[in-house]
Amino acid sequence: MPVVNAHNEWDPLEEVIVGVVDNARVPSPDRGLFAVDYADRLTSMDQIPSGPYSERVVRESAADLERFADVLRSYGVVVRRPRVADHSRPFASPEWSVDGEYNYCPRDVILPIGDTLIETPMALRTRYFEPFSYKDILLEYFEGGANWVSAPKPRLADETYETGPGAGQVLANLEPVFDAANVLRIGKDVLYQVSCSGNRLGARWLQRVLGDAYTVHIVEGVYDGSHLDTTIMPLRPGLVLLNPERVSAERVPAVFKNWDVIWCPPLPGVVATAEPVRASSWIGMNLLMINPELAVVDAAAQPLIKELNRHGIETEALPIRHSRVLSGGFHCVSLDIRRTGLLEDYS
Template sequence: MSLVDVHNEWDPLEEMIVGVVDGARVPSPDRGLFALDYCDNVDSPEDIPTGPYDDRVIEETREDLEELAALLRSEGVTVRRPDVTDHSKPFSSPDWTADGEYNYCPRDVLLPIGDTIIETPMANRARYFETFAYRDLLREYFDSGANWISAPKPQLLDDTYNIRPADGVVLNDHEPVFDAANVLRVGEDILYLVSCSGNERGLRWLQRVLGDRYRVHAVRDVYPGTHLDTTITLVRPGLVVISPERVKPDQVPEIFADWEILWCPELVDPGYVWDYPRASIWQGMNFMMIRPDLAVVSDIQVNLIRELEKRDVNVAPARLRHTRTLSGGFHCVTVDVRRTGTLEDYR
């Protein structure tokens, strides 16, 4: 039986990958890194704070991830981890040279849908070979019966990226490019955020690969930044949390027409170590579901916890202290590989 079997974001969890922070660093500057992550905060690529993260950030995050893994295991979840990687090693294509970033956010790299796991064609050159840290797991999943595919490896030429474009389109449409975290699974419906980490050609590639069993819906013009899971968080059938800053009522995806919308309340800022954050305060709504009645939420987000509990969702509060520095909350640092349940239509 395939060890990969997941159809949504909430069915009871059986197996999950939790990231590691060892060796995390800011990559060497290039046009893509500047356009995607830093051009709002620094004047030029040379101002990107390249190098290892502060030791305190690494140690505290390692502790937080171990606590998360222990929490999941206490709920009967099989926890897997990627290999530790030396991200300082340079690598190149025929057109550019880069070095690595981290294995902190497996949600960005791998996209399980049904019994298929997809290595996605990521927008950031520094993360080009990040899936190699998961190869032992991917081989095991393949041998169990899962479909293991990789999207076309993008060239990521300089003209892929627009610096501070007037129309807000950072990522050009030359080839399929998207991060796995641009995608949320709602059974037969798949949401795909068109943003600086996911282009239109990537959306078309995903729909074509998934075939007629799935409906891939573009989420456009709500959030030009990177990933969808700091804007929309799925709780259970009929309940979704949405950022009121990024999504207007008339922009709510049509598949949620009959769902209860919990407009995310005011969030607590966890802070950051630089003069500016890598991620917004909306990392606070980046939580994940162990099952439909149990959410893992940052322990400082008391307003959100209260609103979830009002809706009969139990909360396991947990620490993740550097979400805005490392750009990843609980949904980002995990990827669910297997949940109980079957493919359903929730509309």
Template sequence: MTAYAGDGEGFAVTNPFSLVDVHNEWDPLEEVIIGTATGARVPIPDKGLFTLEYPEYGTVDKIPSGPYARHIVEETEHELSMLCDELTKIGVKVRRPEARDHAAKLATPDWQTDGFYDYCPRDVFLTVGRTVIETPMVLRSRFLEPFAYKNMLLEFFESGARWISAPKPRLGDDMYDMDAEPGRRLGNLEPAFDAANVMRCGTDLLYLVSDSGNELGWKWLQSALGDTYTVHPCRDIYTGTHIDTTIVPLRPGLVLLNPERVNDNNMPDYLRGWDHLWCPEMTETEYAGEYPYGSPWVGMNLLVIREDLVVADERQPALLRALEKHGINVLPMRLTHARTLGGSFHCVSLDIRRTGTLETYR
């Protein structure tokens, strides 16, 4: 691996101080945003929501729209608060988004919807070096989700961080194809991707091409980051939402992989020389409603605190043992309703600052 030495004009070299400063998934965590379940709801039905997130319900009108049950929200908020407390105890600064009314309507000339939640800041922003990027999210109901973090963004900007936003996608009905096979349902008419489709490994980033991130999104991100970085498109690995239940870098040269999705044929070339920790079979966990919003593999959705410590689901003993065999200690916690809300510890967090420098891990 080599440290990046820029000439002052590259994307990675900006202001000498910035509250935002993170280069990978494993450097020691200094500051993080943890989401909130307050006000969480399933948005009103629309073509995009059905096509990308709820096709198992058969028709658009059967989407279970409305607020999540009170006990789900309250239990999740309690567990998120416990997570915040544990992170604070080990010296990590924690921020939380402001409460918002997700029942409020929002509209463009093409559509109208209500909101979703602020549970998963990982989906909304991508932090790369000293830059925070608002990504062009694929669901209409999340169009204005960055507003929950506006005061933080202003503070980051004033500290010296670079703050940019991808072009807002139109998200017209022609962007969603209900009849396409999984992984092809999100159109390629304009850049669209959730930030959680990306994993950072220094000067290399992995970008999942799927129903939550299209080819134009990959091209836009590479263009925005410039020559300092290489964004590797990961195709035909996982058709669904986000990369962090499929590929989880743990430290330089070691990656946790989902054995149901990753194999020798579709392994990203960038990872072929790494050591592969194949995730053990997940212990089945509970969910509310007719169908889960997250698969059992949300159990491998963990937050790396540093190379030898992660936050992971206490209900996954086989995974915890596997991590410990590789010299990684575990802070065991739980998000009881992770499969109902669609996210666990990596999803509900956004690392703002880690101790480290930009390096190349090849």
């Protein structure tokens, strides 16, 4: 088995990176941060609630992450953690200066496909150097035989970001830009969401890098707000979880035309626990498959847990109390590095 082996979202999990919440903060006002994360609910950059998250949010989130890691270990999964960083330190390019955010969501930073790890050209300046916290782990995987690719570092100049009335797509198509969480793996088919965290040029770059073994399918006009894994979640071959607020029966991606669908029920129990709130209650469908019959799910998402059980999927229901505040559920805060299984065609 290669040290890195990730072909889909459900094969039996063997190794994973789980994020850390140490020093997590809302970055200082910046054009990119405003356009991607706040333009839909604030009127100016000055209103961004910058600064460290509360001690309670950090303490409780750290406990939830450690509980999650312990459960994964109990199933024989190797758990790795990124290096703790000081996200308050400013950094700059020739065109801008910012500070950092967190290492809570490794899913956003690195994209494992097959035996290859791809550092993605992320949409936020504030997360530009986030991959550095994973360098020691990436070097170890490289020494173990994994391919390691870094996308071209984007300029992220001011003209990258569109805001205001009639702005249309937030990210201009000036250079490849996308977060790894804009992508879902379904064997030889790869879904890529065009949104405020991924542009069309990013999809073209990814297709060219992956080559003819894969087909990158663009998902567009479904959800403009950031990542794909609160809208679509493949559970096992032939079964997919979809967000009914964003995906209609007529607009189910063609990859799933012969699949059964679980329409995620409303999740009123997934509540915001502090301010500011970045994610909706749909973050509750952001689950992690340990294997095709077992999912780690937010314990507050009881209606979803019942639906999964009804379809033969057992659940580890765990707390992730500040998922809406930190904008990350169990899929976001983990990065599956190695799953058993081979590259297959599921369409």
